[in-house]
Amino acid sequence: MLFRTLILRAAALPPVKALVTRSRLFRGMVHRFVAGESIEEAVLVAEGLAERCFNVSLDLLGENVATVEEADHEREKYIALIDRIGQSAHRDKVNVSIKLTALGLDQGEDVAERNFRTLLEAAKRYGMFVRADMEDSRYTEQTVAMIERVFPDYPETGTVLQSMMKRFDDDVERMVRLGARVRVVKGAYLEPPEVAHREKSVVDLNYVRAAKRLLEHGRYPALATHDERIIAEIKAFVAEKGIDKASFEWQMLFGIRRDLQEQLRQEGYNVRVYVPFGESWYPYFSRRLAERPANLLFIAKSLAHR
Numbered sequence: 001m002l003f004r005t006l007i008l009r010a011a012a013l014p015p016v017k018a019l020v021t022r023s024r025l026f027r028g029m030v031h032r033f034v035a036g037e038s039i040e041e042a043v044l045v046a047e048g049l050a051e052r053c054f055n056v057s058l059d060l061l062g063e064n065v066a067t068v069e070e071a072d073h074e075r076e077k078y079i080a081l082i083d084r085i086g087q088s089a090h091r092d093k094v095n096v097s098i099k100l101t102a103l104g105l106d107q108g109e110d111v112a113e114r115n116f117r118t119l120l121e122a123a124k125r126y127g128m129f130v131r132a133d134m135e136d137s138r139y140t141e142q143t144v145a146m147i148e149r150v151f152p153d154y155p156e157t158g159t160v161l162q163s164m165m166k167r168f169d170d171d172v173e174r175m176v177r178l179g180a181r182v183r184v185v186k187g188a189y190l191e192p193p194e195v196a197h198r199e200k201s202v203v204d205l206n207y208v209r210a211a212k213r214l215l216e217h218g219r220y221p222a223l224a225t226h227d228e229r230i231i232a233e234i235k236a237f238v239a240e241k242g243i244d245k246a247s248f249e250w251q252m253l254f255g256i257r258r259d260l261q262e263q264l265r266q267e268g269y270n271v272r273v274y275v276p277f278g279e280s281w282y283p284y285f286s287r288r289l290a291e292r293p294a295n296l297l298f299i300a301k302s303l304a305h306r
């Protein structure tokens with residue numbers, strides 16, 4: 001936890017950002033986690049995964065726009081993405097994930113809702129599911145409430161809930177009541193102790209409890225983790241309760257634990273790979289580095305061998 005805090009704080013410093021975004025050394029590492037900058041590159045990656053029987057969620061990277069015009073621009077980029085996926089032979093296996101701050105949440109809930117509804121309308125033409133990713137705790141209530149407002153009109157939407165959050169169980173129940181799809185994650189943001197648990201054991205326990213609740217009472221839950229211990233525990237629960245493997249999916253990040261993704265798929269589970277792409281890759285990349293000391297060691301070794 002201390003490591004993650006340090007890395008996320010360091011990554012926010014402008015000189016560090018300048019070094020990482022300009023250095024060629026980091027490019028290779030970025031390409032491990034990010035599928036390219038253009039829609040065409042991302043769709044190519046998605047189609048390759050779909051051909052290997054994976055489902056995909058494409059995330060056009062970007063968060064926290066500064067103006068209403070920028071939010072409108074992001075919405076248009078997402079609509080172009082949705083239309084492009086709609087032309088693909090693999091469109092049934094590909095959906096999209098979006099951050100509401102990219103659609104203007106900082107500019108007003110009404111701005112984000114207008115853009116989100118336009119996007120959902122575009123996706124509806126292809127029967128495509130659109131998920132609102134969960135951002136830091138300043139946006140948790142707004143995101144959950146947004147889903148509650150749009151879901152009656154657009155049931156092919158859902159969100160993400162983070163097991164590190166103290167409000168997590170309440171939000172799980174809100175989504176169960178609504179009947180909306182939930183992606184369960186541990187949480188990737190630096191949060192103050194008033195709102196989030198710091199102990200890994202508590203975060204993991206909350207995760208497993210909610211996953212079980214959603215497997216029995218939720219709508220097609222997405223269990224997003226690379227944690228083998230948690231995966232084993234949930235697999236045992238699924239077998240014990242006779243839960244249909246087709247009634248939920250595992251989700252993992254592009255470039256992380258490809259062996260585990262392949263193994264689960266071969267065992268007959270649905271596996272969706274979350275594939276981020278776009279020019280604004282820096283915040284996403286920082287969060288991935290902070291999750292695992294080995295990622296930084298890899299960079300340090302490359303620097304040493306230059």
Ligand SMILES: Cc1cc2nc3c(=O)[nH]c(=O)nc-3n(C[C@H](O)[C@H](O)[C@H](O)COP(=O)(O)OP(=O)(O)OC[C@H]3O[C@@H](n4cnc5c(N)ncnc54)[C@H](O)[C@@H]3O)c2cc1C
Nearest residue numbers: 133134160185186187188224225226251252253274288291
């Ligand atoms: C599909 C998907 C969507 C997500 N969406 C969101 C979201 O909307 N909001 C949000 O806050 N968070 C999101 N996350 C991130 C999540 O909150 C965690 O930060 C991340 O998944 C790491 O937690 P973990 O469950 O894999 O377990 P951890 O305990 O962090 O890791 C378990 C094991 O996974 C492997 N691993 C994990 N991370 C990495 C990495 N970066 N590089 C290499 N190996 C790694 C390692 O082997 C590690 O030992 C998402 C994660 C996934 C998989």
